[in-house]
Amino acid sequence: MATNERERAVLSLKGVTKRIGGKTIVEGLGFELFPGEIVGLLGPNGAGKTTTIRMIVGLIGMTEGDISIGGHSIRSEFTKAIRHVGGIIENPEFYPYMTGLDNLKQYRRMTDGITDERFQEVIRLVGLEDALNKRVKAYSLGMRQRLGIAQALLHKPSLLILDEPTNGLDPAGIREMRDYLKEIASKEGIAILISSHLLSEIEQICGRVVVIQNGKLVTVRDIGEQQNKAERSQIEVVVRATPLTVARQALDRLDMVQVTRVFEERNELLLSLKDEDIPLVVKALGEHDAALYRIEEAKSTLEEEFLKWTGGNRIA
Numbered sequence: 001m002a003t004n005e006r007e008r009a010v011l012s013l014k015g016v017t018k019r020i021g022g023k024t025i026v027e028g029l030g031f032e033l034f035p036g037e038i039v040g041l042l043g044p045n046g047a048g049k050t051t052t053i054r055m056i057v058g059l060i061g062m063t064e065g066d067i068s069i070g071g072h073s074i075r076s077e078f079t080k081a082i083r084h085v086g087g088i089i090e091n092p093e094f095y096p097y098m099t100g101l102d103n104l105k106q107y108r109r110m111t112d113g114i115t116d117e118r119f120q121e122v123i124r125l126v127g128l129e130d131a132l133n134k135r136v137k138a139y140s141l142g143m144r145q146r147l148g149i150a151q152a153l154l155h156k157p158s159l160l161i162l163d164e165p166t167n168g169l170d171p172a173g174i175r176e177m178r179d180y181l182k183e184i185a186s187k188e189g190i191a192i193l194i195s196s197h198l199l200s201e202i203e204q205i206c207g208r209v210v211v212i213q214n215g216k217l218v219t220v221r222d223i224g225e226q227q228n229k230a231e232r233s234q235i236e237v238v239v240r241a242t243p244l245t246v247a248r249q250a251l252d253r254l255d256m257v258q259v260t261r262v263f264e265e266r267n268e269l270l271l272s273l274k275d276e277d278i279p280l281v282v283k284a285l286g287e288h289d290a291a292l293y294r295i296e297e298a299k300s301t302l303e304e305e306f307l308k309w310t311g312g313n314r315i316a
């Protein structure tokens with residue numbers, strides 16, 4: 001990676017290690033986040049996600065390594081570094097008998113440098129509309145989470161850190177949270193780090209994922225749309241056709257198509273080819289009188305991938 005690319009990083013961890021009472025909880029962890037991207041911090045229970053996040057937001061110190069935020073070291077320039085971060089670690093605390101709006105106003109009074117303009121901007125962005133005038137005790141969990149995020153955004157951070165933000169939300173709430181975070185990332189150009197053990201969730205919102213296990217980095221991967229772009233050239237497809245032997249012979253003759261697996265019991269072939277060669281497959285099967293029932297892209301889910309990375313260690 002070029003030097004100027006490094007300088008652009010909103011968050012950078014280098015060799016971050018945390019030991020508590022002789023036990024190594026996080027070991028030599030390093031990764032980066034860039035403006036406007038949503039990255040998932042993924043790992044099974046006890047992997048060290050919350051510990052890592054607590055170090056990033058400055059709630060606990062680290063034993064070795066360094067974290068820099070907005071170009072400032074958390075070790076040598078703590079105040080400058082922390083100014084760039086908004087985070088929700090445990091459930092955000094609010095005054096239940098006050099309205100959402102009054103809670104935000106109260107927070108503003110306690111925090112330096114939140115302009116009127118910014119306050120209005122965040123209120124528009126949270127989209128809680130009428131709910132802002134209701135007491136927080138009447139809020140659903142999803143509404144509370146949104147209010148928490150609004151509060152974390154008030155000082156205009158360039159990095160937002162969320163530990164399991166969809167915990168306890170119902171499917172509609174999760175979807176809403178997802179759309180909301182995507183909007184924030186694109187409108188504010190803010191980098192968002194989300195920890196989760198919900199693979200499906202991470203898969204739908206994040207462009208990249210940092211996988212950790214036993215406090216160590218397992219892999220950093222592009223996922224979702226970014227990955228598709230990178231891998232557009234060669235794809236894998238599953239073809240269901242009968243008779244399978246005839247179909248296989250027909251496809252074996254095509255130079256640009258590789259038959260990589262045969263599933264006899266399901267009458268399916270796994271092919272590796274380029275998107276543009278799919279019509280050739282259809283044509284070849286037709287010419288050899290093999291009946292084609294289905295052709296679809298074989299996408300391994302993040303869960304399958306994760307199991308591969310972690311050697312079958314199932315995520316919670």
Ligand SMILES: Nc1ncnc2c1ncn2[C@@H]1O[C@H](COP(=O)(O)OP(=O)(O)OP(=O)(O)O)[C@@H](O)[C@H]1O
Nearest residue numbers: 020023025043044045046047048049050051052197
């Ligand atoms: N203060 C502490 N003292 C001793 N051990 C700790 C402390 N905090 C965390 N641990 C241990 O460190 C490991 C990582 O914990 P952490 O909470 O960071 O995991 P996690 O990835 O957030 O897990 P989960 O998915 O369950 O939230 C666990 O084994 C935990 O028991």
Ligand SMILES: [Mg+2]
Nearest residue numbers: 049050051163
């Ligand atoms: Mg945790």
